[in-house]
Amino acid sequence: MRPAGRSQPRISILDRVFVTRPTILVTGARGQIGHELAGTLAPHGEIVALDRAHLDLADEQALRSTVRSIRPAIVVNAGAYTAVDRAEAERDLAFAVNARAPGILGEELARLGGILVHFSTDYVFDGRAKTPYAEDAQTGPLGVYGASKLAGEQAIAASGCASLVLRTSWVYALRGHNFLLTIRRLAAERDELKVVADQFGVPNWARAIAAATARLVGCGPRYLADRAGLYHLSGSGVASWFDFARAILGPVDHPRLTAIATDQYPTAARRPAYAVLSDARFRETFGFALPHWQTMLSDCLLGRE
Numbered sequence: 381m382r383p384a385g386r387s388q389p390r391i392s393i394l395d396r397v398f399v400t401r402p403t404i405l406v407t408g409a410r411g412q413i414g415h416e417l418a419g420t421l422a423p424h425g426e427i428v429a430l431d432r433a434h435l436d437l438a439d440e441q442a443l444r445s446t447v448r449s450i451r452p453a454i455v456v457n458a459g460a461y462t463a464v465d466r467a468e469a470e471r472d473l474a475f476a477v478n479a480r481a482p483g484i485l486g487e488e489l490a491r492l493g494g495i496l497v498h499f500s501t502d503y504v505f506d507g508r509a510k511t512p513y514a515e516d517a518q519t520g521p522l523g524v525y526g527a528s529k530l531a532g533e534q535a536i537a538a539s540g541c542a543s544l545v546l547r548t549s550w551v552y553a554l555r556g557h558n559f560l561l562t563i564r565r566l567a568a569e570r571d572e573l574k575v576v577a578d579q580f581g582v583p584n585w586a587r588a589i590a591a592a593t594a595r596l597v598g599c600g601p602r603y604l605a606d607r608a609g610l611y612h613l614s615g616s617g618v619a620s621w622f623d624f625a626r627a628i629l630g631p632v633d634h635p636r637l638t639a640i641a642t643d644q645y646p647t648a649a650r651r652p653a654y655a656v657l658s659d660a661r662f663r664e665t666f667g668f669a670l671p672h673w674q675t676m677l678s679d680c681l682l683g684r685e
């Protein structure tokens with residue numbers, strides 16, 4: 381019997397998962413990164429992967445009750461409103477999904493003692509830098525999408541939960557909606573492709589991002605909690621959209637690729653001219669990093685793991 385007055389030792393979710401497999405909730409499970417996560421995370425816990433139809437991030441009550449019933453040790457929030465141009469006209473929805481939902485997840489996980497792993501974007505920056513952005517560089521989003529993602533980072537910080545916020549950039553895969561698939565489709569339809577050559581960033585393969593995320597998650601909730609913070613998870617090198625298109629198509633004569641300036645391709649949302657993320661903090665903290673963007677692209681195109 382416990383002596384009167386002595387409080388019961390507190391066992392948190394972090395302690396319990398050392399003896400049982402942690403429950404890991406993945407949101408946005410049909411997205412580029414979310415889809416890959418369901419596979420890469422499987423060895424590391426009991427995975428509950430929910431797509432938009434089963435967990436709408438814009439529905440606050442659904443979000444709170446789902447987290448309360450599943451009681452995950454870790455939530456990997458791969459769901460997001462990612463339509464950069466449409467966001468200019470759908471500000472409320474973009475903020476509900478990208479800003480309010482991560483804050484709610486953070487609040488619920490703070491109550492449970494769980495960890496939030498969340499993805500953010502290079503579009504939190506204004507692109508006026510000339511060298512890779514560090515995590516603490518001044519932010520200045522140019523559009524609604526970037527602003528909503530920055531607000532998401534701030535909501536997570538305010539929630540008080542332990543979190544890893546991983547900013548990444550120019551995500552592609554062989555499924556979903558992305559630049560790689562668009563270029564391939566247009567190459568089959570047209571004789572000439574005009575591609576912006578004065579915006580620079582780093583293309584990142586969704587599967588490589590998911591594998592890196594799984595490597596972190598596999599180290600356990602305590603490891604993640606000890607290293608909570610904001611990190612840039614992005615490959616090395618730098619490319620323009622034109623460089624990326626050339627690498628996707630390879631040295632073919634058809635279609636003809638023509639380099640154009642941003643102002644020759646008007647879009648609803650402005651995009652940063654330079655959005656390269658420095659991975660130094662991630663590399664120093666975790667001892668590994670994503671490969672060069674060209675290595676990731678050839679792995680993706682050749683179907684390597």
Ligand SMILES: NC(=O)c1ccc[n+]([C@@H]2O[C@H](COP(=O)([O-])OP(=O)(O)OC[C@H]3O[C@@H](n4cnc5c(N)ncnc54)[C@H](OP(=O)(O)O)[C@@H]3O)[C@@H](O)[C@H]2O)c1
Pocket residue numbers: 407408409410411412413414431432433435436437438457458459460461462477499500501502529547548549550551552556557586
């Ligand atoms: N894509 C990029 O270039 C890029 C660059 C930098 C950072 N990121 C960040 O990386 C993360 C993953 O992006 P991704 O490339 O995998 O994006 P994605 O392929 O567009 O996937 C996002 C997923 O979120 C889902 N979603 C949208 N609204 C939702 C809602 N209300 N409730 C639940 N799910 C919802 C989408 O569902 P549907 O399939 O039903 O639409 C989609 O499956 C995001 O945080 C994104 O901001 C992406």
